[in-house]
Amino acid sequence: MNRIDRLFAITLLLQSRRVVTGAEIAAHFEVSLRTVYRDLGALSEAGIPVVAEAGVGYSLPRGYFLPPVAFTADEAQALALGAVLLAKFGGQGSGDAAAGALLKIRSILSPQGREEIVRLAKAATVFGAGAAVPGTENLVPCARAVSEQRVLRLDYTTAQAVRSQRDVEPLGVVLYDFHWYLVAWCRLRKAMRSFRLDRVVAMELVAERVPLRPHFDLEQHLKAAFDEEMTRRVQLWFADGFAADRARRELGTSVQQAVKQVGGWEITALVWSESWIARWLLPFGEQARVIAPVELQEAVRREIAALARHHGVMREGQE
Structure with a gap:
């Protein structure tokens, strides 16, 4: 990032938060504190009213805003894709808000930029995600x-x-x-x-x-919540190809390790429920196998036996 872009980005950062320390600015832009001090001085000389409070940090006066800014093509396209995702996963309320924001963004783009955004919005969708996410x-x-x-x-x-x-x-x-x-x-x-x-x-x-x-970190909290004290570690084997690809995709962030083996993959994952993972494994058939724990192997066998009994009853009732 060149200095002009960094100065502009620092102003946006100050505008977006009540107060920012010099160390936070340095870490955000991966520059030294000396560079931060020079940049803040340059902003002040350019007429940006940066307020410095000893022991607290830097801020902009309440109510101060930059004039409307222009978006780069990449930024506008990223926002358009975000609106598509939010319409799918955020429900009507958030989806409508995203659509309204996109209209405002389009209003400050060049004619060519507006055409590109409209074309992208029509050409982007979420396929195979099923029904709308519940609870939106x-x-x-x-x-x-x-x-x-x-x-x-x-x-x-x-x-x-x-x-x-x-x-x-x-x-x-x-x-x-x-x-x-x-x-x-x-x-x-x-x-x-x-x-x-x-x-x-x-x-x-x-x-x-x-x-x-101030010390709460959402991502750290989620990582701590999804530890081995609250979940069960399972080791599974999946055949190469569709089975392994599907398993990694559907298990997502619960996958701890995936090791290539002859003819397949050994996947270690943390799961919330053995009964759920046992039922989830059934459609894989012979393309999947439980390595450990023994309790999960038994849970799979119980699910298979229950399924066999269910279909056996149905066959007996047929004429």
Whole structure:
């Protein structure tokens, strides 16, 4: 990145956050602190009102904004693709908002840029993702609660069909395995919890504000939540070709290791439920095999026996 682009990007960074330290700017742009100080000085000389507060960081005065900016072709195309994805995985509320934002972006593009964006939007889709992601009607209020640091009051049904009311302090939203989750501090349980949005019966945005949790990192929390204490490690074998490709694709981020073997792949993964993974393995037939644990091998055998009994009953009832 050349210096002109970096100066502009630093201004956008300052505009997007209440306060930024010199070290954060240096890390973001991978430059030295000395370079950061020179750049901030250059911005001040150019008329950008950078405010420096000792021991706190740098900021722009409240209400200060850069004039409308132009997007590069790559930036505009990336936003167009993002709008397509959000329309599919974000539901009507977020999808409509993304479409509205795309219209505004198109309004400041050149005629050629507008034509390219329209053409790209028509030529991009999400194929094979099935029905719309459930629970997206709750995504917009969740996003608002996170951004405004507001308490959410949930009427929630657990996976065990237990219904409860609880106040939560939202910290993030996650799309995982084609389901949206709200990550929040649950006041009822006094612990971090993840709430599947399609299990929310009703949701109310409460006026109460919650304090910032500056040390909370959503990605680190998710990694910690998906550790071996909460999941089971399984070792599976899949035949080369379609079976192995499908397994890696569908297991996704739960795959810990994939080792090429003669005629196939040995995959180590962390899974939430042995009964689920046993049922998931059935369509692979002889193209898959459980290496460990023994409990999963037994679970697969039970599923096969139950399936055989089911089809046996059906055959006996046929005329």
